[in-house]
Amino acid sequence: MKVNVDFDLCESNAVCMAVAPETFEVRDDDFLYVLNENPPAEHHEKVREAAERCPKQAITLEDV
Amino acid sequence: MVIGDEPHRPYDRPPLSKEFLTGPYDEDRLLLRPTADPANLDFTLKLGRKAIELDVEQGRVMLDDGEVITYEGLVIATGAQPRRLPASAGAEGASGLHVLRSLDDARSLREDLHPGKRVLVVGAGFIGAEVAASARQMGCEVTLIDLASAPLDRVLDSASGMAIADLHRSNGVDVRLEVALDHVEVDEGGRVKRSVLSSGDVVAIDTVVVGIGVVPNTGWLSGSGLTVDDGVVADETCLAAPRVVVAGDVAKWPNRSFGGRMMRVEQWDNAIDQGGYAGRRIVAAIKGDALATPVEPYAPIPWFWSDQYDRKIQLAGMPTERAELMQGAVADRQFVKAFLDEDDVVQGVLCWNRPRQAVLGRQLVAAGESVAAARERLG
Ligand SMILES: Cc1cc2nc3c(=O)[nH]c(=O)nc-3n(C[C@H](O)[C@H](O)[C@H](O)COP(=O)(O)OP(=O)(O)OC[C@H]3O[C@@H](n4cnc5c(N)ncnc54)[C@H](O)[C@@H]3O)c2cc1C
Ligand code: SF4
Numbered sequence: 001m002k003v004n005v006d007f008d009l010c011e012s013n014a015v016c017m018a019v020a021p022e023t024f025e026v027r028d029d030d031f032l033y034v035l036n037e038n039p040p041a042e043h044h045e046k047v048r049e050a051a052e053r054c055p056k057q058a059i060t061l062e063d064v
Numbered sequence: 065m066v067i068g069d070e071p072h073r074p075y076d077r078p079p080l081s082k083e084f085l086t087g088p089y090d091e092d093r094l095l096l097r098p099t100a101d102p103a104n105l106d107f108t109l110k111l112g113r114k115a116i117e118l119d120v121e122q123g124r125v126m127l128d129d130g131e132v133i134t135y136e137g138l139v140i141a142t143g144a145q146p147r148r149l150p151a152s153a154g155a156e157g158a159s160g161l162h163v164l165r166s167l168d169d170a171r172s173l174r175e176d177l178h179p180g181k182r183v184l185v186v187g188a189g190f191i192g193a194e195v196a197a198s199a200r201q202m203g204c205e206v207t208l209i210d211l212a213s214a215p216l217d218r219v220l221d222s223a224s225g226m227a228i229a230d231l232h233r234s235n236g237v238d239v240r241l242e243v244a245l246d247h248v249e250v251d252e253g254g255r256v257k258r259s260v261l262s263s264g265d266v267v268a269i270d271t272v273v274v275g276i277g278v279v280p281n282t283g284w285l286s287g288s289g290l291t292v293d294d295g296v297v298a299d300e301t302c303l304a305a306p307r308v309v310v311a312g313d314v315a316k317w318p319n320r321s322f323g324g325r326m327m328r329v330e331q332w333d334n335a336i337d338q339g340g341y342a343g344r345r346i347v348a349a350i351k352g353d354a355l356a357t358p359v360e361p362y363a364p365i366p367w368f369w370s371d372q373y374d375r376k377i378q379l380a381g382m383p384t385e386r387a388e389l390m391q392g393a394v395a396d397r398q399f400v401k402a403f404l405d406e407d408d409v410v411q412g413v414l415c416w417n418r419p420r421q422a423v424l425g426r427q428l429v430a431a432g433e434s435v436a437a438a439r440e441r442l443g
Contacts, residue, residue, distance in 0.1 A: 013369050013376065014419040015333070018426065026420045053336060055078060055369075057098075 001044055002062040003037050009058035016050035016059060023047050038064070065133065066107060067125070069114040072167050073102060078332055080170040081191055082371050085177060085198040094167065115142075118288040120305045137307050137346035140285075140296055141339060144278035144313040144330065149186070155248035160256040160271045164191055165278070176271045179203030183271045184259050186245045188215035190370050192275030193228060196237050197372040199273075207238040207267050209245065219379065221387050224401065224414055227394050228372070235373055240265075248272060278330060280314045295328040300361035302342050307349055311335065311342035320363040321430070322382060322411075331368040338362060365429045367422070376419060380426035381412030388435060390442040392418070400425070400442050408435045413442065 003023065010032050016024040017032075023039045023046070026032050039047050051059040068074070075094040083089035092098060102109065110127075117126040118138075125133045146163035155161045162173045173195075177183070183199045185192045188210035196208040210217070214225030215232075229239045244262040248269075251257040259267045280295045290304050291297040295316030298304040302317055310317070312335040318324040329338075341362045348359055369378045375397055384403040390413075392399030400421045403412035410433050413425025421442050428438050 011371070011376065012419050013378065014423045017420070018367075018423045026423070028420060030417070030419065053333075055076070055332065 002064050004060045006058045009056040019050040020046035067110045071112040081194040086201045137350045139342050140310045141312045142281035142314050144280045147277045153247050158250045158256050162273045177202040181270045184269045185273045187275035209240045301359045309342040309346045311338040320361050329366050333367050378415045378422035381429035383412045402438045410438050
């Protein structure tokens with residue numbers, strides 16, 4: 001799985017971080033950082049939930 | 065099967081008062097699951113059809129076109145509708161008068177937001193405040209009025225509410241508090257032209273937006289036997305009857321995270337979360353083991369955001385009378401504030417342009433942490 005974030009859409013509200021903190025982190029500079037663009041299998045479910053939950057639909061996932 | 069009375073494909077409401085009014089989002093951007101093929105879903109979607117009656121005993125829902133749907137399990141998620149002005153306001157049916165809930169509402173309001181137009185926003189709750197900000201960004205002259213002594217009176221402490229008033233004033237909005245709309249005068253063409261306030265002040269207007277709260281959509285449930293009291297009342301697990309669950313703005317249930325307080329939450333995140341829970345709950349109920357085996361109660365820490373101008377305002381949990389500033393300064397409009405109960409346990413965290421702290425704050429509330437832990441982690 002490859003995680004893509006459209007940073008033009010992202011509004012740094014950290015919903016994804018609440019769901020999948022291993023993969024997404026909003027830092028004090030108010031930007032979202034993807035900690036791991038190719039998360040391991042055990043995190044896939046949370047990452048999918050984060051993508052679904054993102055209010056801006058800024059996260060897209062690719063199967064690789 | 066999903067039944068909804070709006071003709072549109074399922075869409076997202078929050079942008080309706082924000083990016084859709086100010087321009088950057090078109091209608092396609094509002095769609096939920098934009099890439100899904102409506103003709104090829106793994107459920108049936110009946111749009112533009114209204115449920116008008118429920119028979120809980122027989123497990124039947126009647127639709128407005130006469131069709132009767134029988135169910136094994138029912139999820140009630142009919143949301144809420146805007147409260148309207150009383151007839152005494154004299155504006156009924158006038159053009160230029162708006163509420164904002166649906167895509168249709170937003171389309172028609174968007175038509176009226178042009179530079180120089182005079183817009184009166186009645187009610188400084190979230191919808192009113194966001195519409196005021198968007199109208200201002202579209203170059204309108206905006207007056208925002210509210211009966212309360214501070215905006216967002218229902219959801220924020222008064223100091224934070226006054227910070228919202230300041231935010232709007234510094235962006236050129238005429239904010240007037242402790243004043244109501246008395247009535248609206250309409251011109252020969254049937255369009256709103258003047259508003260008279262309870263103070264006696266007269267404000268010339270081209271458009272009025274009414275944002276005075278919402279009423280749960282429960283009219284179709286009268287006679288169903290379900291308990292309706294400002295929402296459909298359910299138990300800790302969102303069950304309103306043996307095979308009926310509730311979710312979203314219409315649902316009222318005791319939230320164990322807040323001592324079993326009866327809650328009805330009008331927030332996006334809860335609608336998603338409770339919807340998912342309700343789906344799982346109803347499957348358990350249909351399988352029949354649910355009433356025998358205990359189901360985890362639905363006990364979320366509510367969370368919402370609101371965008372106004374360049375500010376992102378987020379509240380996790382519930383505000384209380386006792387607030388302590390964790391970082392930043394209210395005057396700078398960038399701060400984190402914790403709300404405490406009598407025992408200094410964190411009940412809520414308010415963040416202005418501090419999204420990361422909103423996530424941390426929600427975790428603190430969920431864990432029942434005290435103010436000391438909050439100072440350490442949010443400071
Ligand atoms: C303009 C606007 C901006 C918002 N911004 C934010 C925000 O920034 N942050 C936030 O947290 N929340 C925000 N919200 C709130 C959020 O959108 C709601 O909490 C959420 O939409 C609730 O979802 P729901 O499914 O419970 O109800 P709804 O979204 O109201 O959906 C209910 C649906 O059921 C339909 N319906 C009603 N009765 C019947 C019937 N008898 N038969 C068939 N269909 C029926 C309705 O027409 C509607 O389509 C905003 C809301 C609005 C209107
Ligand atoms: S949930 Fe979406 S908008 Fe929010 S920080 Fe994550 S990617 Fe950005």
